Amino acid sequence: MNSTAEIPATTRQSERLGELIEERIVTGVYPPGTRLDEQELADTFGVSRTPVREALIQLSSVGLIEIRPRRGATVPEVGADRVCEMFEVMAELEAMCGRLAARRITPDEQIALQKAHRACEAARDANTPDVYYQLNEVFHQRIYEASHNGFLVEQATALHRRLRPYRRLQLRVRNRMATSFNEHQAIVDAIIKGDSDLASAQLRAHVTVQGERFADLVATLRDFKAGT
Amino acid sequence: MNSTAEIPATTRQSERLGELIEERIVTGVYPPGTRLDEQELADTFGVSRTPVREALIQLSSVGLIEIRPRRGATVPEVGADRVCEMFEVMAELEAMCGRLAARRITPDEQIALQKAHRACEAARDANTPDVYYQLNEVFHQRIYEASHNGFLVEQATALHRRLRPYRRLQLRVRNRMATSFNEHQAIVDAIIKGDSDLASAQLRAHVTVQGERFADLVATLRDFKAGT
DNA sequence: AATCACCGTTGTGTATACAAGATATCAAAA
DNA sequence: TTTTGATATCTTGTATACACAACGGTGATT
Structure with a gap:
């Protein structure tokens, strides 16, 4: 490739x-x-x-x-608020990738993107969260690359890596895979359609929920701790 | 402070x-x-x-x-296209800062922002590009901080630093200070008004022109070189 | 004459030795 | 008993020494 x-x-x-x-x-x-x-x-x-x-x-x-x-x-104690900040930035970077990708994606990249998307679908149907998690990374990477901005790809990839452990926490949240896949579908449609505003908005929302989910999780843990 | x-x-x-x-x-x-x-x-x-x-x-x-x-x-040969990519990302980061700042800026920060803005105005009136350049950095920094996202502040500041030499090239472009200041005015108004979409758009445009100016400059230099 | 191989030099990569600041421990005094 | 101070130890920061790979040059061979 x-x-x-x-x-x-x-x-x-x-x-x-x-x-x-x-x-x-x-x-x-x-x-x-x-x-x-x-x-x-x-x-x-x-x-x-x-x-x-x-x-x-x-x-x-x-x-x-x-x-x-x-x-x-x-190893720093990464405060939960800090992680939320990072998700906030991540959402914007991904939104940017989506916006550019919708305008610049090549036919080859369209194929690669849909291929990654269908792979996610298979993992969803097989109900294998770990596999889905892996393929999800590939899916997002494809979008980064389609932005045709090498610097952006680097930044997005780096931050994505850094947030990985926190995203991992949400692996087994109820219906996560199904919801995630549906969001992916909307993103792919927007990009293929060339609707940059829509792609951008969809991706921002897609990542933002992850940040919010993380915040929820932290809040839950805190309550749990306080309860004991 | x-x-x-x-x-x-x-x-x-x-x-x-x-x-x-x-x-x-x-x-x-x-x-x-x-x-x-x-x-x-x-x-x-x-x-x-x-x-x-x-x-x-x-x-x-x-x-x-x-x-x-x-x-x-x-020291790597940073291709012009690479720098343009970085400006593209910078524009998005600044746009994000503006969007958040419009929603989250505190009264104190409003005062600080307007103070920085008026300082720029003074430099413009005095026609001192070097001073304006310095104060311009402060102005943007104020916006970063008003986003109330520490991680974003770090990222934006770092990239801003890295782009400094290329921005510096544009110091003496015709009417740059006046144009820049007018753009700043629109940005401040949008932020104070709390119009996050407008602030975001204004900032994105403000930075994007810098990237385009850089591209123009490079193109000019190339032609100049080819001419000799 | 051109090309390839060998060797010497140069500079990076790693280990160790040394210096200086920070933390911990123990004792003494309040 | 608690707090404070001094000393000892430990860990970081820096310098130096050594090992090895890469580049360049020279010579021999085709």
């Missing part, structure tokens, strides 16, 4: 380390509030402190961890 | 180094295509290679430089 596939075959350990640590953060192995000791990480991964430091600095500048001078790195 | 002013008084040399190098990149001291030799930078700033490397990695993950494994860091 993408003939400009770049396989840099990075020799930098710090890059690989960054991914490993990021993985452990988003999967909850290093929950919020965790102190990331450099020596400890170095021992864990069998390398020296140097690549670990480089990885931490990179993660820090992406916003995944916080580094306070002379006090080390910690 | 902001009582939560955080002055971390960073002890990390790499952080300061990052800013210094960034400064030199955006001001053209290290023009696109420059090879950034680690030892050379270390000597220049009187430190060892370690902090230099950390600074470079940070700049790399922000996208300001490119690091290819075993081949060192270079």
Whole structure:
């Protein structure tokens, strides 16, 4: 598909380390509030402190961890309100992707988009939330690409990645797959039709509900906690 | 103004180094295509290679430089189309700020915004483009803050910073200050009025013209080059 | 004469050593 | 008993040393 596939075959350990640590953060192995000791990480991964430091600095500048001078790195307690803010921005980025995609999508990309969409449908019918979750990412990625704005694709992808753990929480919400798929359908229709305003609005709403669902979930958890 | 002013008084040399190098990149001291030799930078700033490397990695993950494994860091040739893409995204981010600001701005922030606006007016009347340029940044920052979305503020500020050198090119375009100020006026009116759609549209247009102006400038330069 | 291979140099990637600040512990005094 | 102060330890920040890959040049071979 993408003939400009770049396989840099990075020799930098710090890059690989960054991914490993990021993985452990988003999967909850290093929950919020965790102190990331450099020596400890170095021992864990069998390398020296140097690549670990480089990885931490990179993660820090992406916003995944916080580094306070002379006090080390910690996984930040991402406040629920913060996450909501991020969903708010995500909604707008996706809306922008949709708006541009409706105007710029090529025939090939239309096919790819519908293919991804039908794959989601299959996952819905099979009632396999995990698969649907995966395919959903592909679906959105297709829309990003159809915007024909490389910088936007990067930004949207990055934020999407960062929000992944919070989106994951909603996997098994009642009727989530069916609702999501119907929203996707409307989005695809709008894009194919070339209705940029509609596509934009649909996508914004689609993502915004996720943010609201997250807020609901947090509120529920808080009440639950308070109840005990 | 902001009582939560955080002055971390960073002890990390790499952080300061990052800013210094960034400064030199955006001001053209290290023009696109420059090879950034680690030892050379270390000597220049009187430190060892370690902090230099950390600074470079940070700049790399922000996208300001490119690091290819075993081949060192270079200042990328940011294609004109790439910059246009970034302006396109910037326009959308600013539009979002305006939309939210129109709904959420507080009385205090209204005052601050109008104050920044009047400062711009003074610079326009004094016909001092450099001052106007500075105050223009403050003006936009006020709008960001009025969106009451901290994450959005960060994203918008970061991209604004990154686009600064390209915006600077347009400083002395004919009537730029007067036009810009009039656009600002419309934006302020829309925000104060609470008309989020209008504020959003005005801001999007305001930034979009900057991107188009940049494109025009590039086209002109290309023609000029071809002519010689 | 042109091309390819080998070797030397240069510079990145990693490890270790050292310096300085921050935290923790323990003791002493209020 | 609590609080404060001093010291010890631990961790980060920086420098230096070493290993290895990439680039360039020179020489030999076709």
